[in-house]
Amino acid sequence: MKNHHIIYAIFFISIILSANQQTATAQEKYVSKNGHIWFYSQTPLETIEAHNNQVATIINIKTGAIAFDLLMKSFKFKKALMEEHFNENYVHSETYPKCTFSGKIVDINNFNLTKNGKYKVEVEGDLTMHGVTKKIKQTGTLEVKDDKIYATSKFDVKPEDYNIEIPKLVRDKIASTIEVNVDIVYQLFEKR
Numbered sequence: 001m002k003n004h005h006i007i008y009a010i011f012f013i014s015i016i017l018s019a020n021q022q023t024a025t026a027q028e029k030y031v032s033k034n035g036h037i038w039f040y041s042q043t044p045l046e047t048i049e050a051h052n053n054q055v056a057t058i059i060n061i062k063t064g065a066i067a068f069d070l071l072m073k074s075f076k077f078k079k080a081l082m083e084e085h086f087n088e089n090y091v092h093s094e095t096y097p098k099c100t101f102s103g104k105i106v107d108i109n110n111f112n113l114t115k116n117g118k119y120k121v122e123v124e125g126d127l128t129m130h131g132v133t134k135k136i137k138q139t140g141t142l143e144v145k146d147d148k149i150y151a152t153s154k155f156d157v158k159p160e161d162y163n164i165e166i167p168k169l170v171r172d173k174i175a176s177t178i179e180v181n182v183d184i185v186y187q188l189f190e191k192r
Helices: 002-019 080-090 168-173
Strands: 029-041 046-060 065-071 096-104 119-128 130-146 146-158 176-190
Touching: 029 065, 029 146, 046 080, 046 176, 096 130, 119 146
Parallel strands: none
Antiparallel strands: 029 046, 029 176, 046 065, 065 096, 096 119, 119 130, 130 146, 146 176
16 A cells, blocks of 8 residues: 555656646646546446546646546445456556546636636646547636635546447446546645
């Protein structure tokens, strides 16, 4: 378990470095290392939901750069067997341990994320999962309140787009399109 935390810290540091290739003051960077991403699948035969509360993410409010990094094994299911099948048979967590997103907020100059308010944003970039990288563009909401940024988004992902094969035996139990939800509370990055 200790190694898991060390690896996770290394992933988080790499996100900070890669998302901030341009020089930025500490006032421009907001981070979260316990963001929440969950997915949902519903069919007439089965409902599947899994939550990951260990999502590392950073946002640069001046450049719009944004990055996410999460360990696939950190998704928790209600049923242990579902979690085992997810990691071993579908996303192959040993071979592809993490999912990443690296991109930017489109038209960041149209938003003043230093002032309280709610902003509808569009984010575009590269989502990498199961060894496959796809360009995506999604909408979301950023709410600035009390020196924090609350980010939410909901979008769909097709497992087949990321070479995730669903065996015929269980295909009727897993939706062909999975709903992904993002709920992050960013705090100002403080150098220590």
